[in-house]
Amino acid sequence: MPPTADPGTITREEVLDALRAVEDPELGMDIVELGLVYDAAIDGTSVTVTFSLTSMGCPVGPMIQEQIVETVEAMPGVEKCEPDLVWDPAWSPERMSEDAKFILGVG
Secondary structure, three states: OOOOOOOOOOOHHHHHHHHOOOEEOOOOEEOOOOOOEEEEEEEOOEEEEEEOOOOOOOOOHHHHHHHHHHHHHOOOOOOEEEEEEOOOOOOOHHHOOHHHHHHHOOO
8 A cells, every 4th residue: 555645745746757647548648758747736735737738629638637637636645636728838749758759759
């Protein structure tokens, strides 16, 4: 059984690590490696995840947002996750990790 975090001790890095479980099914990669997660701000037991999508018309956008909320709210020490979908700055392939660029043949 994993240790339980005390409320307020969750870190940005732990949130980003948990979000690696959320995949963009169209690209078959997690949203962190794709550079879709811009920030994770922690305020006590609440987490705001600022993210974007590869395009405004992304058909899996609602599913990705739902998975972000479910994944973060399942973390010990988190009571609420607020998704913040932004379009500025716009996502571009340059935001992807080097591994993601290599796997997808970008760059």
